[in-house]
Amino acid sequence: MWESRISRAEQLAAQFPAAQELLVFYGGLLSAQQEIYERLRRREDWLPSGALEIDLPALRVMLPRLLIAVNASGPEALATEAQRLLQSGARETGQLLLDYWRAPGAEQFFAKAFLQPYAQWLIETGARPVDRNIERGANRCPYCGGKPQLSFLLSAEGDEESGGRSLLCCLCLSAWPLRRVVCVNCGEERPAQLAYFSAPEYDHVRIEACDSCGHYLKGIDLTRLGLAVPLVDEVAAAPLDLWAREQGYAKIELNLVGL
Amino acid sequence: MDVSRRTFIKTTLAGGVTASAFGFDTAPVYAQTQALKISRTSETRSTCPYCSVSCGVIIHTLGDKAKNTTPQVVHVEGDPDHPINRGTLCPKGASLEQEIYNERRLTKPQVRRPGSDRWEDISWDDAINEIARKVKETRDATFVEKDNRGRTVNRCEGIAFTGGCTDTNEFNYLVVKSMRSLGVCYLENQARV
Numbered sequence: 461m462w463e464s465r466i467s468r469a470e471q472l473a474a475q476f477p478a479a480q481e482l483l484v485f486y487g488g489l490l491s492a493q494q495e496i497y498e499r500l501r502r503r504e505d506w507l508p509s510g511a512l513e514i515d516l517p518a519l520r521v522m523l524p525r526l527l528i529a530v531n532a533s534g535p536e537a538l539a540t541e542a543q544r545l546l547q548s549g550a551r552e553t554g555q556l557l558l559d560y561w562r563a564p565g566a567e568q569f570f571a572k573a574f575l576q577p578y579a580q581w582l583i584e585t586g587a588r589p590v591d592r593n594i595e596r597g598a599n600r601c602p603y604c605g606g607k608p609q610l611s612f613l614l615s616a617e618g619d620e621e622s623g624g625r626s627l628l629c630c631l632c633l634s635a636w637p638l639r640r641v642v643c644v645n646c647g648e649e650r651p652a653q654l655a656y657f658s659a660p661e662y663d664h665v666r667i668e669a670c671d672s673c674g675h676y677l678k679g680i681d682l683t684r685l686g687l688a689v690p691l692v693d694e695v696a697a698a699p700l701d702l703w704a705r706e707q708g709y710a711k712i713e714l715n716l717v718g719l
Numbered sequence: 720m721d722v723s724r725r726t727f728i729k730t731t732l733a734g735g736v737t738a739s740a741f742g743f744d745t746a747p748v749y750a751q752t753q754a755l756k757i758s759r760t761s762e763t764r765s766t767c768p769y770c771s772v773s774c775g776v777i778i779h780t781l782g783d784k785a786k787n788t789t790p791q792v793v794h795v796e797g798d799p800d801h802p803i804n805r806g807t808l809c810p811k812g813a814s815l816e817q818e819i820y821n822e823r824r825l826t827k828p829q830v831r832r833p834g835s836d837r838w839e840d841i842s843w844d845d846a847i848n849e850i851a852r853k854v855k856e857t858r859d860a861t862f863v864e865k866d867n868r869g870r871t872v873n874r875c876e877g878i879a880f881t882g883g884c885t886d887t888n889e890f891n892y893l894v895v896k897s898m899r900s901l902g903v904c905y906l907e908n909q910a911r912v
Contacts (some may be wrong), residue, residue: 478751482743537742567743607761615806616799622777622806624799639800641762641777652784659755699752703746706752718741719748 462494468689472696479698482717485533486695488708489573489716492529496522497577499582508578510563510587516554519578523553526574538569545570562593564606564631566714572631573716579604581630589632599627599644604633607713608644611668611679613689623683630688630713643670644677645712657704664688665697669709695719759783761790764798767812768885769839774812775801792819818885854878858901875902882908 469487473480499522500508507514524546531542545553560571582589583603594605601608609630613623626635627644642649648670656679657667664685669676678697680690694715701711701719711719739745760779767774775798782790795815799806808815818824828846829838841849861877880898882891891908898906 461755478747482739482748485743488768535742535744553785567740622796624806641764651761654761656760656762656779657757658760659757661751661755698745698748699755701750702752703755703757714740716741717743718739719743719745 462490462497463662465689465692466494468488468692469695472692476696479696482695482698482719483692485535486692486717488529488533489526490692493522493573494525495525495579496574497581498527500577501582507585508582508587509590511590512558512578512581513591515578516557519557519574520550520554523557523574526570530570530573541570562591564594566607566630569716569718576631576633579606579629580634583632598638599647601627601629601632601634602636603634604629604632608638608677609633609713610677610690610694611638611644611683611716613640613679614682623681625679633691643673643675644668645675646670646673648672657700659700662697662700663694665700667700667704667709669704669707674709675712677712760793767808767815769809769811769815770884772803774798774804774808776808776812776815778815792816854901862902873902874904876904878903879905880907884909 464486464547466491469490473483473487498596500519503518506518508518509623512519513679527546531539531546536615545556556568556574560568560575560583563571566572589604592605594600596605599608600606605682606629608627611625612628612635612659613625615623622636625704626637628635638644641651641654643654644702647655650672653671655667655669655671658665664681666679666681667676668679678694678700680688680693682690685693698717698719704711721843737744737746749876760781763778763780765776765778767769767776777796777798778792779796780790780793781793782788793816795813797804797806797808797812828841828843830841830846831838857877858875861875863872863874863876866872875890878898880894880903882894886894886908894908895906
């Protein structure tokens with residue numbers, strides 16, 4: 461799973477020069493996340509409880525791996541903050557993670573990036589995330605309550621000619637279905653208010669926007685390109701984000717390169 | 720300072736196109752953005768008109784909502800969220816787009832005369848006049864005012880009408896009203912959507 465994301469990032473970095481810096485950074489970040497995830501899986505003496513405050517002592521020791529990676533390859537602002545966090549105390553970094561856990565926001569880069577492998581590990585162990593006082597609904601992850609990072613279309617059965625829509629959680633990276641022709645953010649269903657923008661350069665990626673609430677997310681059509689890895693292809697299609705921003709749309713959840 | 724530094728990345732998007740919220744230089748990305756040929760489509764849920772199964776479809780329409788452009792259907796696919804067909808379509812339903820754009824689609828009336836082996840074009844006026852004349856002749860010749868027990872029935876047994884599955888509710892309403900007024904009993908329609 462992590463390997464396919466990393467190799468896709470390498471492949472797309474060579475394919476899309478404009479987004480190369482973003483993809484190289486994201487590939488490195490994915491490698492750090494993979495290492496954290498593998499270290500969690502290898503621990504035989506411990507299973508997560510789902511309450512971050514309780515699990516924090518076991519997790520915190522893995523944070524430097526991510527901070528070092530960001531410090532080495534991130535943009536100046538992120539690198540500086542990573543350096544500072546490396547030198548800060550356990551209390552501050554713990555609070556940073558708990559703040560995100562309890563009140564997540566896409567701008568909390570370090571907490572989001574660090575907790576993604578933890579949340580994915582929670583799913584595999586069967587532990588339920590607790591102590592998360594966040595909004596629930598059809599547009600939120602049924603497992604952890606995270607916002608959708610992106611959507612993707614995939615034929616669930618081989619004989620379908622069109623794909624059903626699933627949303628990918630920004631935190632635990634799990635997917636859940638949400639019907640098409642409805643705004644992911646506000647639930648708008650009038651076709652005239654729902655816009656789908658695409659460009660030939662990104663044949664399998666489109667912007668799913670809503671003129672009622674002004675929000676959008678990107679959709680990856682796996683019925684068009686089965687080799688795509690939604691999380692990475694979404695980053696590679698960065699020009700679409702800038703275009704959407706110019707049109708006045710706001711993204712539901714920023715990705716880990718801040719677009 | 721702690722809080723502001725922890726959340727220092729709360730960069731507003733108003734910063735524009737040269738940096739991402741996390742400080743990445745997006746100038747090269749923005750340069751590519753300017754070259755993109757973006758098109759806007761909308762998706763509209765509908766029901767396949769061809770048979771009584773009533774499969775759900777999604778119609779993709781190209782158009783930027785500008786008043787001086789006509790929206791254009793570019794794709795029709797099965798609705799994966801529809802409980803009847805779950806995204807599948809039969810070959811006929813899958814070709815729905817062709818009902819609008821196929822160049823072999825008939826756009827004017829045609830007639831095949833008795834004994835003829837070919838269809839010939841006919842104007843709408845001539846077609847309507849001919850149909851009206853034949854309806855009148857047939858009704859006059861076959862109209863049954865009373866049945867063999869003397870009861871008044873006022874029926875026309877020489878004409879039957881069958882409707883197509885793409886007929887609209889409004890059209891079918893008018894068909895029933897006009898056929899019943901003629902006394903036509905043999906009235907059928909495939910539309911069960």
